[in-house]
Amino acid sequence: MNTLFRAFTYLRWPVLIGLLCALAVLALFPELKNSSSNRTISNRPLLESLSPSDVNGWQGPISYARAVARAAPAVVNIYTRKQVSIRRHPLFDDPLFRHYFNNSDIPRQQRMQSARGSGVIVSKEGYILTNNHVINGVDEIVVALADGREARAELKGVNSKSDLAVLKIDLDNLNPIAIGSPDTTMVGDVVLAIGNAFGMGQTVTQGIVSATRRRGFNIAAFENFIQTDAAINPGNSGGALIDAHGNLLGINTANLDQGGAAGGIGFAIPVDTAIQTLNDIVEFGRVVRGWLGVEAQSLSPQLAQSFSLNSTNGVLVTHVYNDGPADKAGLRPGDVIVRINNQMVGDGRWGQQEIGESRPGDTVSIEVMRQGKVQTFEAVLAFEPITS
The missing domain is CATH 2.30.42.10 (PDZ domain)
Structure with missing residues (x-):
């Protein structure tokens, strides 16, 4: 008994000091405690908490690179030019000024006004869909393809009530976009908007379908929009709204934010309406209603x-x-x-x-x-x- 007591007396100080050191280390380095518990959690399979049906359908993180690579060659940048008159200073029409300087007949000066937008190649023959407001009243339309080629475009016709226009370019080896089905599009589906945002060149933004068959915004006379939170910035008008597989769902048209910034509410014209416009213009030379x-x-x-x-x-x-x-x-x-x-x-x-x-x-x-x-x-x- 005396031997056990002496042994306890001899060991108690080292044990006590060891416990105090361990507590001090944990107090100074709390991540050691967290890493120990994390190792315990990480040893369990991540999918254990999912039901069998969830595990079978699990695909993990997804990239939309294939969808973009499939659709992007068909999305073009559109640059327009329009000749506008520079307003003459009112002083030129003043009788006293005209009397002394005799230059009242100075002609109005002209200058070229440039703008930008986007379009989508929908046929190997070179037909392009865009918005009417992108090309309305312009004198020249230049289309820049994703592969670096450029061509002047001919305006074939417009559907002003739906804000659509049909252009045509004369180039070989075009890559028309695959046409999707907006009728089967559901709220929550992932969509991508591709276009010439802010004139920087081809840009892709991602979001979801927020609503379908939206009307009543006075954007166009006939409205039946796909609503999305994918950013549709200035310059995106006329570009492509595609699904996660790269199929065209709509022609990007407008953002609800009148300030020009991305407000999280954008609209696209369903592709079936756009293709009907194209077919009418090609066959009849006008939209048939x-x-x-x-x-x-x-x-x-x-x-x-x-x-x-x-x-x-x-x-x-x-x-x-x-x-x-x-x-x-x-x-x-x-x-x-x-x-x-x-x-x-x-x-x-x-x-x-x-x-x-x-x-x-x-x-x-x-x-x-x-x-x-x-x-x-x-x-x-x-x-x-x-x-x-």
């Missing part, structure tokens, strides 16, 4: 009350063209159109767009209020008359 053959006005609260309507949704038919689709279907002045193809017409703009996006020969369902009763008519649309 459905035509109902009526003139109408929006409902004011007073008009709505006079027709015993609870809202101002609807348009009052004021004129029906003889032998037009509406006339043949049975519509007449005084009818209030409230729905077209089961879609509310609102103040008339949505109804006009529903007709305008349809094709000649399409049958549309028109719901009207006539003498307090709801009636439905079927009309076969005709070609929109050409207006001078």
Whole structure:
């Protein structure tokens, strides 16, 4: 017993000193404690916490380099030039100045104004889709390809109501973009915007589809936008909005931030609308729209009350063209159109767009209020008359 006591007495100080040193080291270097616990965690498989179905579908981090490499050769930079007059100083028109200096007939000086934008090659024949506002009113259009080549572009036609334009270049070995399906695009899908942002050259931004079929922003007469948070900066207009596989979903058009900075809300015209514009311009030389053959006005609260309507949704038919689709279907002045193809017409703009996006020969369902009763008519649309 005395031997054990002496041994304890002999060892207690070294043990106590050792414990105090260990505590001091942990206090001075807390990462040693964390690294020890991390080693314990890291020894467990990362996927243990996932369900079997999650593990089977696990793909890990993803790069969009293949999608960009597939689509980027078809995205072009567009540079435009327009001759503008420099405003003459008002002093030149002053009678006293003209009397003494006799130079009132100085001609207005001209200068070239440059702008930038983007476009997308959609065919091996050299057809390019872009925005109408990119090329509207310009005198010269130059297209710069991703491979360094340049060419002057010919304007083949525009769809001003949807803010689209079709250009054509005469170059060989073009790489048209693969066309995607915006109809199957879902909110949350990853998208990439490619374009000539701020004139710096081809730039790629990434985001998701935030919404589809967006309308009512007064960006264009006909609106059916894909909304995205991928940055669409100045110069991106007319560029490509692609999916994660490099397929074209839309033509980038606008950013909601009027200050010009990326506000997280951008819009693209669905590619099916753009391709329809291209096909119409190539085949007919103009955009072909459905035509109902009526003139109408929006409902004011007073008009709505006079027709015993609870809202101002609807348009009052004021004129029906003889032998037009509406006339043949049975519509007449005084009818209030409230729905077209089961879609509310609102103040008339949505109804006009529903007709305008349809094709000649399409049958549309028109719901009207006539003498307090709801009636439905079927009309076969005709070609929109050409207006001078």
